[in-house]
Amino acid sequence: MASSTLLETSATEPLLPSSSSSTSYNGEVEAQSFKPSRHVEDAIIPETAVLGRNLSWASAYILVISRVIGSGIFATPGSIVKTTGSVGLALLLWVFGAFIAWCGMIISLEYGCMLPRSGGDKVYLEFTYQYPRFLASTLVAVQAILLGFTASNCIIFGEYVLFAFGVEVTEVSQKTLALGLLTAITIVHGCFMKTGIRIQNALGWIKVGLILFMALTGIYVVLFNVKPVKGSTPGSQLSWDGLWKDSNWGWGTLSTAIFKVSYSYAGLHNLNNVLNEVKNPVRTLKTVAPAALFTACLLYLLVNFAFFVVVPLEEVKESGELIAALFFERVFGEQFGKTILPLAIAVSAAGNVMVVTFTLARVNQEIARQGFLPLGKYTNFFSSSKPFGAPMGGLIVHYIPSFLVIAIPPRGDVYNFILDVEGYPGQFAALATSIGLIWLRRKRSDLGRPFKAWVPAVWIRIAICIALIAAPFFPPKDGSADVGFFYATYAVVGIGLIVFAVLYWYVALVALPNWHGYRIEEDVEILSDGTSVTKLVRVKNE
Template identity: 60%
Template sequence: MANDGPESQPLLQRAGSASPPASPTVISKKPDTSSPSPQSEEGGSESNFYPSRAVEDDVLPETSAIGRTLSWQSAYILVISRVFGSGIFATPGAILRSVGSPGLSLILWVVGACVAACGIAVTLEFGSMLPRSGGHKVYLEFTYRRPRFLASTLVAVQAVVLGFAASNCIVFSQYVLFAFGIEAASEWLRKGLAVALLVAVTLVHGITPRFGVRLQDWLGWIKVGIILCMILSGLFVVIFRRSKLDVEPDSAGLVTGGSLWDNSNWDWGVIATSLFKVSYSYAGLDSVTNVMNEVKEPVRTLRSVTLSALATACGLYMLINVAYFLVVPIEDIKSSGELIAALFFERTFGVQVGRKVLPLAVALSAAGNVMVVTFAQSRLKQEIARQGFLPFSAVLSSTRPFHSPLGALVVHFIPSFLVIVLPPSNDVYSFILEVEGYPAQFISIALAAGLIWLRFKRSDLRRPFRAWIPAVLLQTSLSLALIAAPFFPPEKKPESGLFYASYAIVAISVFALAILYWYIWTVAIPCWRGYRLEEETEVLKDGTSITKLVHVSA
């Protein structure tokens, strides 16, 4: 590597290593000089030398063809804006409706923070060992190399089929229509607004990538400001005993501590689905791992940004939930659907401001979340394309013509578009959260088991961050419980009319089809046609190195 900075060195112990791996292979191929050269972490050019695509080289930092353009602030906003999406503005109503009481709802938000902390510990250890873009794709490929291509195929299918940005597009549409007083909007109008946002975000990141980063930074800070404003508004209501609310004090929010636990539903299946929704609100703390190739000082930034974002999210989530319960009557929260924040604003600031201006601010916050999800997910899908697991991988991996992953943005756009337009819009939001949250539990278990296995089998790897093993085991146990929970029938049938385990069946079916696809593609057809799959590295004209899967006669 051209750069000799400390974070550009292999994370391998050279002295005293029991069984050091072979030295990383470096390929040399000069790209087209008409494209901007990728920059090293300290600003130097790395246009002539690239780590090979061999999995062992994942211990080496790799600079994107776009360059290392993300500062600490941009990385922090990327994470915090991803975490503060539609979840805190939309899910508290659905969670309270499911579990029945504010007290149990608050407990789930605390449990969700603990689970997120355990999961993040695993991510930080892997991210510090393997500082490459791609997140759990890189970690699973490095750990589970047999059966060959299985881990890569499972991650690729899960990311492409189930990794979408539809939920926040839907929340954006609902809050915009609410702000303009259109409560009985047609199906096509609701879906049309959501699709329009998705198209706009895709074009911004695809055609004007630098402006897209600046815009998502700006929207992220606005989002933090909105949440702080809501918390202070709730405090104002408490101090002045709801004098500004047009309801009787006894009917507004929580009056006594005894009512915290009224109507609690301790059914494990209900708690599990609610935890999925809470987990969704904490999802995104690992967003930096998807874009490590573009982050300045990636290992150091990953640790500090992730821990800072977790502390910020936990504190603000608890405070904003308390603010909801203090201002909005419990029954109104249960019936609010995804509009709990709109009701909060209306009751706190009055109809004119609360019903129009501030809901638009929440819609803007949802738009910011769509931007950061699209930004991070497109980089993950670009890494999948670079590995050769998507058709037309060279086109989808390239950063031409706008110095952005335009092809990967299109791959991200398609499933998000289909999820928005195909299901009924009244039921799709909760179903999306559950379908996204369920397969993540399988990946979480695989990562935790892999981390423990690597502690024993690859002691030669240097670990700038080490996860606490009891936390890893706790997180694994909870993931196992969440996987089993959907198959315990609840006392009441879901209001949507769907089978109570529908989301689990959908997620498991996707994984089963992925395994079938892997077997046919990598085992059955090569055996039948008498060839084997081999990997070759190629450097595109823009400087992006990709893997080509070629057929070699057996």
């Protein structure tokens, strides 16, 4: 039977002995007697990663909390209060946003505890939607390769570092710092993996410390009746009557604020992407994600409280993205605020870039391992952890689109448009995993589930995903978009990428095999060093 290699990938993993395994005289099983399996059903078995289980509970917690708490908490509270009209309703939305995040988190928890392997949504979609064959894998691969970039927080880092040191913010200087951060993080994670983990842990704790410092500052102002350095203490805006004054309860208006709050909680599933590297993955996942959600919600509420006890409500509403700047300026003075705030935001952005790069590199590696990164003779490199015991290939796949997105588009409309395109297709993946969880409950009751999601919350998550997918197609009041063209263009482009992935799958894995009389099969081999290689091979039909 003739066959030729179509795609190839490799992965070192624990090998299960086949029925033909034999034992040597010293009691060890010979390597030649093993036959590894890469079937999707094996996802229910926790595999030991090549990289080793280097992530303790504390490291796993930072990986999640540093992904969740980005630069948004420094900028969005002002616009949220302006939309809601009152302090009380704004605080209520931050709690409601935590509930929405919890609905998505418990879905990731059930999947992650049931299928404790690196890859996150890639593993869950492949396991849930095994037919049409290879379609889920192709969709995930195309989205990860074309849209798996880190750009926004790199740009934010460059902007605020320049601002903190009083340097004029130009496009060239901002992009230079952004690309420098991206390059440095890629080198550290690729060449010095354990050092990279220590650095991202340190940045994560610094970020949490800064947010906690802001929160405690607000409490200190209230307890000791401290007078602001600039301006006067706000009046009764935190009294019960002032708390709800001018509240805007209209759903059409509130929905915008709800989306902003929801984005501030995004990233609770970050640990699911690297479960192969987590010590006691199921037990750690079940505690880390809820702890991160509780921490984020508590810190967000305390920081908002600090803003409201220091900055008058009308100034909060008109602050735009400068609410944190007003807070620091009123409490510590203009010069201190102009230096500390930008550096705090820069540190927060850098920590976010580190954890996102760390996890997305692992997702790219898993895609290559499964045979869906067609790079010919270089595929084994992108699938392995060579040469420094880290997923250098996955980091390179992440680095290239990130570099291009930062370097090529001008600041402003086009750049913001690219970021919108990045996030939109992810809603389809979230919808698919939510529906898939309901389906697996009915069709695969045989699976062990160390954690079970609350079904009504899953349905709420489904409704939210549908709302977010439909939202871009409802025209704004003036019928135009901020970027100067059709308001739903980013959604159309996002859907176009999904259609492209489906067409690629159909042509490469369905139409051409049928036309030329062959079929695609998976073949697993063991290299001399013990690495298992998965190949998608063309097998001639008899």
